[in-house]
Amino acid sequence: MPDTQLPTYTAKDFTTDQDVRWCPGCGDYAILTAVRKTLPKLTTRKEDYVFVSGIGCAARFPYYMETYGMHSIHGRAPAFATGIKLANPELDVWLVSGDGDLLSIGGNHTMHVMRRNVDINIILLNNQIYGLTKGQYSPTSEFGKKTKSTPVGSPDYPVNPLSWAIGGGCTFVARSIDIDVKHLEEVMLRAAAHRGTSFVEVYQDCNIYNHQVWFYASQKKTKPDSTILLKHETPMIFGAERNKGLQMNGTRLEVVQLGNGVTEDDLLVHDETDRGLAFLLSQLAHPEFPEPLGVIYASTEHDTYDRVVHEQVRQAIESHGEGDLHALLHEGDTWVVEDE
């Protein structure tokens, strides 16, 4: 009899014997720790996890997770993950990769895995730079970014990962920060619980090629005024003094000061299930606005792709019975050549 009791895991159970080869001080370490600490809180058996990645610094992730894992090719991780999940929907598939991998070379696959709503978890480690190839600008780098490949400044406008995901039909969209391990864990637990594609953007510091790019959002001093922590059905308040909030003005969001007749009741209340609101929130950018953290959008409206596909198979068997190979081969017009 197989042991049906779920073993009690610790972060150590998800740690391989391989040396972690990221640069000292890289934001990826904190994210790896958060994931290792999150998994023991879930109800999945260790052997049922599969970590999939593409190419890039972040994509080394699977080598460090003592689970099944696949380090694939550049940009295609969502397609591999789709195949794994379709072949065996019992598996809990996690995809960890970077901004270049998922939004540039793999943009197409990322978009399609989201619109299909394959039941996998995607963690985007966004450091706004190509690290492994030594510092070229990435699709999330700001306009005008000076790098080795753009000595006079990048002529590209950056992609907004959250807007991309919401526009692409992703059913769970959230954001967190590498050094806030507690918040990361909270968001990942929510992502893991979501049925369908979950997408978590993590602001990740590349301390070699793009150091401090997220400091406005990650450092104690500036974080309260430049981010807003979203909670479902809670008014949108932020600021070190908790004295600022977000309000609708016509079709746009605006920052308002509390006091002088403006109270919490006047503020916008977060509704995770509102896709239109989620898009507006995703567009909020520093320094004009606080950037949202937490679960921006979560919808259970759509069935998952893997469930629909397997349901089609189940129904086919139900209505035709298990296929009879002999009958299939002998289908249609046949004739017999006999001995003379």
Place this chain on the structure above:
Amino acid sequence: MTPDTSTAHGRIGTKSLGAVAIRFCGDSGDGMQLTGGQFTNASALFGNDIATFPDFPAEIRAPKGSTYGVSGFQVQFASTEIYTPGDAVNALVAMNPAGFKTNISDVEPGGIVIVNEDEFDKVNFRKCGYEDGYNPLEDDELNRRYQIFKVPMSRLTRESLADMGIGAKDIDRCRNMYALGIVYWLYDRRIETTVDFLNEYFGKQKNKPQIAEINVRALKAGYYFGETAELFPVRYHVAPAKLKTGKYRKISGNEATVLGFVTAAAKAGKKLFYASYPITPASEIIHGLARLKHYGVMTFQAEDEIGAVCAAIGAAFAGDFALCGTSGPGLALKAEGIGLAVMFELPLVVIDVQRAGPATGMPTKTEQADLLQAMFGRPSESPCVIVAPRSPSDCFDMAVEAFRLAVHCMCPVLFLSDGYLANGAEPWLLPDLDAIQPIEVNHPTETNNPEGPYLPYKRDPETLARPWVVPGTSGLEHRIGGLEKQDVTGNISYDPDNHEHMVRTRAAKVLKAAQIIPPLEVRGPDSGDVLLLGWGGTYGAITTAGDELRRRGHSVSTAHLRYLNPFPSNLGDVLSRFETIIIPELNLGQLRMLIRDRFLIDVIGINEVRGKMFQVEALVKKTLEIMTNRSASVCDRRLNSMP
């Protein structure tokens, strides 16, 4: 009025023929594929051997009456075994001037040409580019060369359906059945299979019994026209062929491919996962598999070619029989993914239904020019097993072989079909399923290293294959990746010795597959002057040419490779037994290059890249030319070496 068939038979004589090639042609909206398919079914059920060649434009509905909108369907039916749809057309049915213009030169001198006279008017002449004032039906030269029969099919179809109270558009769409009726009469076929088909297809599936009725009526009207019009001086009879005993069905290459891969998975007790992106001429494979969900088949139409191969590799990792299908341009896009599967050492089969290229090329036309791409078209040293079916029904057998080899070697296998095989059809002697060996698959559940972590690259010493452990197996968690791995442990390794060892091991593993590949068979004498060596879809043409050359007294044998990497173990031995090796290929000499490289022998190529299969007569002629030149040069050498 129903004509009295007994008297009609009395007036017109019947001539027996061994084989006939008929081609139906017309606008791509004229239903020529359906018409040709029906004639084929009737002939197959009658007991003839058959081979078909559907030839259609890439344009779905090209402008009506244009030459590039012409769709054709050729079928050869015979009282003996045949391997090709025939070189010269014995009878052409042309539904419009464009069809006439583009196909007439393929008709044998004295051949029968039946035209729908009503379509031969000024407007249509202009559409297909005939000079003003020229009517090909009045061309003395053409009338001397061919037996042209002018039948006002449009008018006769309308007249025969006038009392049905149905619109002219629907009635005009029955012209193909009228034409088919005439041909059925002329070649002494039974119309019943088509009557049943029309009732089933239009009557039941499409729920349009009236459309079924008018089509049946047009078919019968055409048949009776043949009988009563006394237009044809003689009708023809092709007796049933003496094929191997057993139960048969008609099958195209793509159909056989579908059935073969479903059977392969069943023989292993596996689910089949098929991922693809629509591409001509491979799309019928996903159409065929998508309706077989209850056979444990899952199909995934991916966002692109790359997504398809990657999803398939994901499914292979998770334990499915993973398959993808494409054509040359798609294979190019899959190259990096297939290379990763080489590195992962997972079983994967990739079908390439080759078409004329490069780039978009001629998507509906055939070619064999992806052999070197299959062999080398990936970064670095990334060997794959390559198999190539030789006939439509052989696609079934080679599909089973493809997965047998993929599992045996734990590596990707490329399956090189082509447009000619994919769409062409032949009778298929239905296989005894019990006689097909099961494909053994082993997913270990126990560790191979009790002292430490599981060793994903610890190989079977016999086959060099690594174990196929699937996620979900407790205690055997491991990672695979595109980075070079240390053998045995699978850990990332940049060690030079290890890399060399792994590159050579992956190559050796593929070569070792020759152990389970059957030897190459020679048709004709085991040794002699000439061996015609082929691969893939040219089997029919080369075999027929070889038979013909032997019939004419030449020392010519043929052999056909179905396994291209590795080659059958006896290939070198076979080659050594012939004076001259000739390789006919629909490319500029790709197999020739591989054979020369591997065996360091001279090989002469017969190469064509016309988007078409070889004509048998052309192969015969070129082989004879080569033989003549060779003996002349041997004479020269002897003369020169004389003192």
